[in-house]
Amino acid sequence: MPLYEHVLISRQDLSNAQAEGLIEHFSTVLADNGGKVVETEYWGVKTMAYKINKNRKGHYAFLKTDAPSAAVQEMERLCRLHDDVMRVLTIKVDAHEEGPSVQMQKRDERSERRERR
Structure with a gap:
């Protein structure tokens, strides 16, 4: 089966638990249709470059x-219909990279710098 990477942006007024619940919801949608989620990451609330639906930030x-x-x-159809999801980006890849994504590596570097101070 083809390999994909998805980035979901949900509304900023959701709690962390609700945002992670969206990940689980769309993971089950994929599983019900014959797919498999290899790995998930919750990147947290980030500021966007421009407003989307009057929101300046979003859960990634x-x-x-x-x-x-x-x-x-x-899954993309249901994302478009869901009120809490503002954007979804899907990319087909040849292979998944091992280890954490670049966003998670940046977060780890920031926390290491804070610990050194």
């Missing part, structure tokens, strides 16, 4: 999946 989530295109299309 990253999913690595191994799913047929029909499952991905269904």
Whole structure:
């Protein structure tokens, strides 16, 4: 099956638990349609470059999946219909990179710098 990476941006007024619940919800949508979520990351609340639906910030989530295109299309369709999801980006990749994403590596570097001070 093809490999995909997805980034979901949800509304800023959600709690962390609700934002992580969206990740679980869309993971089950993929699983119900024959796909598999390889890894998920919750990146937290980040400031966006421009406003989307009157929101300046959003909860970012990253999913690595191994799913047929029909499952991905269904997940994207449900994302567009869901009121809490502002944007979704899906990219087809040849292989998933091992380890944490670049965003999580940046977070680790920042926390190490704080510990040194």
